[in-house]
Amino acid sequence: MTALAVASSLFSCNEEDYTPPLKLPRTSDLSEVEISTRFDGDDSDWEGSEFDTEESGVDDDSDEDFDYVPLVDTSLDSDEPLAEYVRRHWERNAPGTPSFCWSKRENFVRRHCFEGTPGVKAPLEDSSTPLEVFTSVFPEELFQTIVDETNRYVRQNPRTPSSHMKGWEDTTVREVRSYVGLRFLMGLQSKRDQREWWSTDPLMSSSVFAKTMTRDRYDALTSALHFADNEGEHPAEDRLWKLRPVLDVLESTYRSAFVPNKNVTVDESLWAFKGRHHALQYNPSKRARRGLKVYKLCSSDGPEAGYTAAFKIYMGQDRGVFPSSMKAVTDLLEKADLFDKGYQLYTDNWYTSPTLFHYLQARKTSAVGTVRLNRRGMPSDLQASRGQIDFRSSKTGMICLQWVDKRPVTMLSTAHTSKVVTLPPNRRGVERSKPEVVAAYNNGMKGVDLSDQLAQSYPTTRKTVKWYKKIFFYLLDMTTTNALAIHRALGGKLTQFEFRKELVRGLLQQGGPRGSFRRNPPQARHEEEVPQQAHLPVDTPHRRWRRCVLCWRKPPAQEGDQGDVQLLRHLTLSSTVLSGLPCLKVVGQFMPEDNLKEKHRAFRHFMPEAWIKEYCT
Structure with a gap:
């Protein structure tokens, strides 16, 4: 052939x-x-x-x-660099360009391989205590920073002497730890007024507060609480410099202690604040309505749902190449180090746009969200009737779907098609069907809402006009919510109340003893070290009464002398150390010699008449 x-x-x-x-x-x-x-x-x-x-x-x-026009085509016939080729094709298919168009055909989803490594990265175990978990996201160095800056602030701004409060004593890490524990305990034990936690009324009293710290010391710490050096140099564009040391540490620990699963969500929270600040926002759809806006990126599924991997406090400076809504999303994903790893993001209609989703596609990140029809690049011919769907898709793998239930709902997704799923029967036994993208969105958007709900259940915030103190305690609540999410990711079964209660127990056990926090701590003296000849009453400044330490501690000699000893204990003549009867034998030397009536008038409220006649004549 x-x-x-x-x-x-x-x-x-x-x-x-x-x-x-x-x-x-x-x-x-x-x-x-x-x-x-x-x-x-x-x-x-x-x-x-x-x-x-x-x-x-x-x-x-x-x-x-x-x-099929691939977003990335590696078959090149020229010597053009691959990165330049990918960039050119991405820009050519971007929304707003002539090659970007919507057509009524099924979406071809481009799947991104999930390359993240979710899970707990902190050195913790299943048996780790709540305090150990909390310390993994709120480390010891942060307590030390608070101690240093608080003491520095008092040195820079000396406190005005007060007749009912003692002078300032430098705080310590142990004391600040106890202070934070009391703030957590206040969230668990709700009271009408702060003074009621130190109340002596048996019906209202809580002995833990008085045993840990006096109310005056607590107020002094709250007033002096600081986190940065007021006299140091700070960037002019940094409006959060008063909290910058705290923010830097928390952003680092949130990112390193735990890595979220594939589904994450971005949404904003409104931290209530009624003081004055240039960045205050008014949002009638939020419960607080007026406060400081915070962007949060949270985990959406699994036992760790609600974990905040990254956050950004809005200070009115979201100007850049991207719109503010797009910049908030990209900044959070960059902070959490989730780009180019196949994550799936859920957003609401304030963030969602074809431009943002196209950018996320190029960074190997899928996205799902509700969208406004007036966004640039949206199709203008969607017409769905009640119970029906209408959709358009693009060559880049993006679908825009409209579904009418009670009112029209418009979705944008790079991870779904127009598939309709049947939901389990509701309480009335009625089976309903809805687009798969809508069902996925309802499940994926719960991360930020769950985080806010957990944080507001037992809040540590209190009324204050200082915005940085208010934000710090909001951050403290968010940190505790993250610690609870890590505890559950480790397999823990504690409820939030039990977790916070054990956390308070651990903080107070590591705190300082009561004596170091008393308003008038006694001097470290012993009875045998004080000579009897020095045991004399002296005149005190401003004629103020003081208790005799040894007389106060001396037990009654006989059971029948209980009443007399109680009266003796209330004799508060001098701040020097006194003991027993010698105090009374020298009363005649202390009072005027020729005025017995004045002696009677001075001591008739403290001693029986027989004692006055015996020791004051």
């Missing part, structure tokens, strides 16, 4: 032997192996298949509907 005959036999075929190429629309989710197995080179099953465009309602007017 000649070469011509061989070539002729190879490239010629009869009409009966010809097998048409397999051609699937974009609704196909089958792999190449499944396709080859299912059709086996025969298109006889094609006419009545589930992919028939006439039954699915998808227009198929030309072969252009099946053209």
